[in-house]
Amino acid sequence: MKKVLIKQIVTEKSKEKLRENFHNHKMRLEQECQQLLFEQRKLQNKPGISKQEVTNRFQQEINNRKEKIKLADFKNEQLDMLELGSEITEKEVEALVEVSEGSHWNDIMGERAIVIKDDIVIRID
Numbered sequence: 001m002k003k004v005l006i007k008q009i010v011t012e013k014s015k016e017k018l019r020e021n022f023h024n025h026k027m028r029l030e031q032e033c034q035q036l037l038f039e040q041r042k043l044q045n046k047p048g049i050s051k052q053e054v055t056n057r058f059q060q061e062i063n064n065r066k067e068k069i070k071l072a073d074f075k076n077e078q079l080d081m082l083e084l085g086s087e088i089t090e091k092e093v094e095a096l097v098e099v100s101e102g103s104h105w106n107d108i109m110g111e112r113a114i115v116i117k118d119d120i121v122i123r124i125d
Contacts, residue, residue: 002112004095007087009117018079026072029065036062087115 008014040058044051082088097108115123 001094002097002109003092005092005111005113006090007113007115008090009115009122010082010084010086010088011118012084013118015079015082015084019076022072022076022079026069029069029072033062033065036065090116 036058040054043049043054043058093114095112099108113125114121115125
C-alpha cells in the first residue's frame, strides 16, 4: 500500500463544481450554527442547568463552525485566482504497489500522482 496524490487540472467545469461544494459546505455550517443557537436557548430555559456553562459550550461550537465558514470563504477567494489549466491537489488515496525481486525500491516508493481533468484520468505520473 502506498499513498498516491490525486491532482485535478483546473477547468471552468471543475471550478464551478468546487465553488458549489464550498457554498454547500458553508450553508451546512450556517445551518448548524442556527441549530446550535436554538438548542442553546432551549437548554437555558431548563432549571438546574448553569446558563453560563451552556452559553460557553455552545459558543465554542458556534465559533468552531464560524472559523470553518471563514476558511470556506478563503478557499472560494483562492479559487477565483486559480488559472485555468493549473494543477491542484485534490486528495490522497491508498494504492496497491506491485513489488517483485529485482524491483528498484526508489522507483516504487517515489511520489506518484493521478491527474484528472473533468473527472477523467488523463495521466498517471
